[in-house]
Amino acid sequence: MRAKSQELFCEALKYIPGGVNSPVRAFRAVGGQPFFVNRAAGSRIYDVDGNDYIDYVGTWGPAILGHAHPAIIQAVKAAAELGTSFGVPNPLEVKMAKLVCSAVSSVKKVRMCNSGTEACMSAIRLARGFTKRDKIIKFDGCYHGHADSLLVKAGSGALTFGTPDSAGVPAAFTQHTIVLPYNDAEAVRAAFAANPGQIAGIIVEPVPGNAGLYLPRPGYLEALREITQADGALLIFDEVMTGFRLALGGAQTRFGITPDLSCFGKIIGAGLPVGAFGGRAEIMDLLAPLGPVYQAGTLSGNPLAMAAGLAAIEELLRGDAYRKLEESGAALEEGLKDAAKSAGIPAQFNRIGSMFCAYFTSEPVHNLADAMKSNRDRFAKYFHGMLDAGVYLAPSQFEAGFISTAHSPEDINATVRAAAKAMKQL
Ligand code: HOZ
Numbered sequence: 441m442r443a444k445s446q447e448l449f450c451e452a453l454k455y456i457p458g459g460v461n462s463p464v465r466a467f468r469a470v471g472g473q474p475f476f477v478n479r480a481a482g483s484r485i486y487d488v489d490g491n492d493y494i495d496y497v498g499t500w501g502p503a504i505l506g507h508a509h510p511a512i513i514q515a516v517k518a519a520a521e522l523g524t525s526f527g528v529p530n531p532l533e534v535k536m537a538k539l540v541c542s543a544v545s546s547v548k549k550v551r552m553c554n555s556g557t558e559a560c561m562s563a564i565r566l567a568r569g570f571t572k573r574d575k576i577i578k579f580d581g582c583y584h585g586h587a588d589s590l591l592v593k594a595g596s597g598a599l600t601f602g603t604p605d606s607a608g609v610p611a612a613f614t615q616h617t618i619v620l621p622y623n624d625a626e627a628v629r630a631a632f633a634a635n636p637g638q639i640a641g642i643i644v645e646p647v648p649g650n651a652g653l654y655l656p657r658p659g660y661l662e663a664l665r666e667i668t669q670a671d672g673a674l675l676i677f678d679e680v681m682t683g684f685r686l687a688l689g690g691a692q693t694r695f696g697i698t699p700d701l702s703c704f705g706k707i708i709g710a711g712l713p714v715g716a717f718g719g720r721a722e723i724m725d726l727l728a729p730l731g732p733v734y735q736a737g738t739l740s741g742n743p744l745a746m747a748a749g750l751a752a753i754e755e756l757l758r759g760d761a762y763r764k765l766e767e768s769g770a771a772l773e774e775g776l777k778d779a780a781k782s783a784g785i786p787a788q789f790n791r792i793g794s795m796f797c798a799y800f801t802s803e804p805v806h807n808l809a810d811a812m813k814s815n816r817d818r819f820a821k822y823f824h825g826m827l828d829a830g831v832y833l834a835p836s837q838f839e840a841g842f843i844s845t846a847h848s849p850e851d852i853n854a855t856v857r858a859a860a861k862a863m864k865q866l
Contacts, residue, residue, distance in 0.1 A: 506846020550718030557585025581808030595650030775856030825862025
């Protein structure tokens with residue numbers, strides 16, 4: 441059925457570790473082999489074998505407008521005609537910085553980089569430089585990219601493949617990382633009480649989307665804000681997934697919290713490699729060349745990436761994208777819940793806006809320990825059932841799904857029909 445993909449994968453295995461350039465793509469968590477895609481448009485991706493799929497991975501978040509949106513393609517083409525990289529400032533960087541600062545009110549200054557990993561790594565360095573403290577708090581199951589000090593009880597591929605604490609990271613590099621359960625404000629209070637004046641900051645995905653998806657309990661993010669403020673530590677929101685997705689101003693706008701620093705990626709580059717971090721001006725001004733915290737990048741502020749991101753954000757500003765995403769999300773949630781119920785399968789469907797995740801457990805999922813109770817064999821069967829019906833979900837229990845504005849009501853209905861069939865076979 442996917443002979444060409446199989447052939448490519450065999451070839452890839454010879455030259456690329458595991459045959460993939462990012463581990464979750466290898467399908468190891470669900471079994472089988474990845475398919476190879478050579479085209480994507482709107483809500484669909486097309487494999488080299490002539491199959492198409494309704495896509496809920498959306499290139500892991502960036503494709504909020506669907507794939508190959510005409511405004512983005514046009515912007516990238518126009519930028520490419522003028523040169524692919526300059527290594528000196530370009531006007532699009534200024535436009536992007538202004539746009540980010542106006543969309544996210546906590547961000548007074550912003551620096552562009554090349555990935556979410558870079559953004560989080562740099563924000564942590566900046567927090568340490570600003571507070572002159574070493575310790576940081578992260579939460580288990582949260583994933584902030586693959587920088588050494590953050591690969592502790594990490595989510596996403598690290599969790600999927602059972603290496604949440606990666607080999608190759610010296611213990612000394614993570615000795616200042618305190619890991620706590622998510623959604624437990626008392627644990628945070630206790631950590632601050634045990635380490636007074638020593639914690640540089642908390643880094644948190646306000647809505648964790650790298651162990652599936654779960655939501656902050658009412659008051660939890662507020663507590664993080666209050667505790668950090670009282671101790672002189674910084675609150676860093678990793679909005680690589682949620683930024684420009686849950687609202688133009690991200691999760692922080694949706695929940696009404698003002699972090700000190702925020703990290704972005706994904707949508708802000710519209711599918712080109714981009715990250716960004718920003719926040720209070722007096723903190724950001726510690727970055728080189730103004731201050732002593734070093735951070736740099738040859739391709740940072742790349743004109744193609746800026747053009748793509750600007751086109752995406754301008755498109756989001758223009759339409760009623762967030763209303764549409766909410767409607768599609770609600771319809772999908774209702775349909776999938778019904779499908780599980782009529783199949784008699786215990787399942788939790790967590791969703792916020794256009795992000796979602798199904799867990800196969802009868803208990804609500806609020807943190808990593810709850811997420812781990814999901815029946816992963818069942819998830820793998822469900823994944824393949826959906827794939828066979830032409831619906832592509834992330835090939836791991838520990839990833840979120842993403843809906844785009846290109847997903848039509850027909851796409852959602854087709855997905856619900858596929859789920860109803862797949863769930864009956866679990
Ligand atoms: N860590 C990414 C999702 N949370 C996966 C990236 C990829 O495989 O492209």
